[in-house]
Amino acid sequence: MAKIKQAARQTLGQLIGANNPPIVVPDYSQRQYSWTRKEVSTYWDDVLKFKKGWDSDGENSAEYFIGPIVTITDDKVSKRSILDGQQRLTTSTILVAALRDSLWTIGSDESKTMANHIQRDWISRKTGRRTPPEYFITLSQFDVNFFRDYVQTWDELNGRPDSFEVPGKFSHDLIKEAYGFFSIKIADHLADLPGDNEKLDWIDDLRACLVNGLVFVEIQTPSTSDANEVFETINSRGRDLSTPDLVRNFLMEKSRNANEKARVNSAWEVLLAGFDKREDIEKFLRHYWVARHGDVKSHSLYTTIRTTLAARFQESGYSFNVTDFSADLETCAERYQDLISSGTGEEDFDLVLTDIRRLGADAIYPLLLALTGRNDYSVLKEISMACLSYYVRWTVIGKRESTLLEENLFKLAKEVSGGLDLQLTINHVRTLIPDDVTFLADFQKATLPKTSQARYILESIETWLRRGAELDDVAIVSKVNHVEHIYPQKPESSLRMPSHNELVNRIGNLTLLHGRKNISASNKPYPQKLNKYQTSSLLLVSATKIDKLWDVSSATWRAEGITERQKFLAGIAVKVWPAD
Incomplete structure (x- = not known):
């Protein structure tokens, strides 16, 4: 069972304020920034709804409970590593920064002074003229530089910089979109107010509402393993946590040294650079596991990976370790990206891959992924065409149970990883394809509403x-x-x-x-x-x-x-x- 040092009520201002230990997202921890317009819009609507009560009753109004966060605190409590809650704190910081920049845009001496105070109190501070800024929240290595450049960097004489780092990951685009969303919403509200004083009051009221009214429960734990257990328990009770985040946390926990942790991060860099969305990474992880071990359902993927790898690490005495798994994951990710993008360089094979993608025939990918580990792309056209015929005849035209097709292909993928050769694989797929008499009968009565x-x-x-x-x-x-x-x-x-x-x-x-x-x-x-x-x-x-x-x-x-x-x-x- 996990050890918990304490669980305490914390306002947003207490979590990211200047007089409290900085929040750090450790490199072994949570995902990149992942809130889309949907989550950001919901957050904004909730904040405005809460602000109406705040405007009426001030600090006597009901608090806006935004959820738990899980942190790892050292004995000196000089900093807090956050394992769960990054998305909410990052989004809140983006909104605070948008308020800061809206004040600066007003252009008066008072508004610029207020903007500088927001920067010092809730975003970053400098303890000396030649010392670097201390940031009150530091994101993981995947987002830290872009977030600092686009959100946190500030000049008290000139305000926000004029040029920024170009977004390099999908999480960077989401940070940029969240900031733009808040900026537009704030500008819309300010446009309805008659003068600068009213605008300053509205921004200041929203700032007070945020830092004093948004409330979290901070669960402090003494170690990474304790935090992971609390983290997984919270997120197994109804919240949809990304499987890649949990897998990465587990691998970092099982890493025995800095080199193994660096190998995990290297694999994740390939995942984040090669896939457009987090959902694509989740799909790859499932297909990778299916290709190696056979069928597993999405909802139990993380539990299966964790249980299997933990046992294997222990049984092998770490002769098979985190480095081995991460290296295999990275290699397979690169091949999988070739498959889903029809980018193998073999024209005939790529044409079939394009058809597979157009049909959404995802069940074929684990088998092809397993085959690419043992065969050149140049010899995979025939098996890919056989799989495509199977999918069209069975699922698209025949309207038969798709789970049975998945079971057959997933089982075959595991056998290929275990050594089944290409020709035997082709022969087996052909035995699964409905024959011509059946297909003709199916086709003559088929409908295609999609x-x-x-x-x-x-x-x-x-x-x-x-x-x-x-x-x-x-x-x-x-x-x-x-x-x-x-x-x-x-x-x-x-x-x-x-x-x-x-x-x-x-x-x-x-x-x-x-x-x-x-x-x-x-x-x-x-x-x-x-x-x-x-x-x-x-x-x-x-x-x-x-x-x-x-x-x-x-x-x-x-x-x-x-x-x-x-x-x-x-x-x-x-x-x-x-x-x-």
Whole structure:
């Protein structure tokens, strides 16, 4: 059980104020800054709502409890290392800085003096003319320099610097966006006030509300392991903590020396530089673990990693250690980034990877990741095509249970990591693919309500037709085509078929058209759309029996025409996504 030195009520001013020990986010600790516009906007709305009560009752008003934080304090309490609560304290500091800069913008002597006081009291101070600033909150190595440059740096004669470090990570962009959001909101409020005195009063009231009214419970612990246990307990009770943060904390805890900690940080630098969002890192971690150990669910990923690695470190006497795991994680992250970006440099393989990404067929990645550890990219086109055919035939067209496909591919990924060779892997995937008879039957009755899937299926068929006719593929670039319902989604009432809902998203009723979609024209009867079809350069329009959907003699839509066209397309699809 964790040891807790004390748990005490702390205002924001007591946590980041000049007369209290500085807050430091240690390098083994929490994630980068991760609050998006959604969290920042909610925080701002809550602060303004609380301020209304504060304006009425002052310090007698109810406090705004913003949550617990977990810190590690040394015996001298000269500084506090924060393990949980970084996001809230960082966002609060950004808001305080935005208030400081709004005061400076007003431009009066009094407003500039107030801005300098905010800087000295709540952001940083200098104890001497030639001493460096002491910052009241220091972020981890991934954000510290950008945060200081963009938020904390200040000149009492000139205010905020005119130029800043260019954002280099997605967390830097989020810091910049949070600051911009607060600055705009403050400016909007000040614009409604008649004069400088009213503006100064409003800013000062908001500043007092923040530093005196926002309340935390600080849980002080004596060691990293105690803090980690409290941290995980708090975050297992309903809050969604990032798995990468927990994994990194665990690895730093298990590191026996500075070199091992540096190796963990090196791996995390690769993760943070290579993925656009935290969610992408979480997905990679799961796929990495699946590729090595088989299926694991997202909600239990951290617990599984921690339990497995702790046992393995102990059993091996650390012959397999934090350095080994971090090095493998880093290498796999680089290969995984190649896969999801279609950036392997092998053109044919990259084309299949692009299709996998467009379909959102994430279940294929663990197997491909495992294979890249044992094979060159140049030989992986065939297995990737087999996996793609499996996914299209099983999931997209067959609408079968996707969890079974995942189980099959995840099990195979583990076997590949254990030594299964490429050809045996290909053979095994082929045994999983629904056969041609099954696929033809599935395709002839399939619907595609998802536009992304419909566009992929239709463009793939168009590509096959064009290559058979020895035509170029320029006309099928996704961005210049839209999915067209031949029989309209909203037909004129007199032309609406009785089985409308069953027919409208059938593949036989779908085609591609070049250019921006004209919704009103798309809902017209066939004769009024005929000119668009006749002038299209797409073979999907001119060579797939679209005319069968309209009965010229009765001037009505034909349900049988959708069935006939879909059967024709099924005969093509079985060649586009072959079983062997």
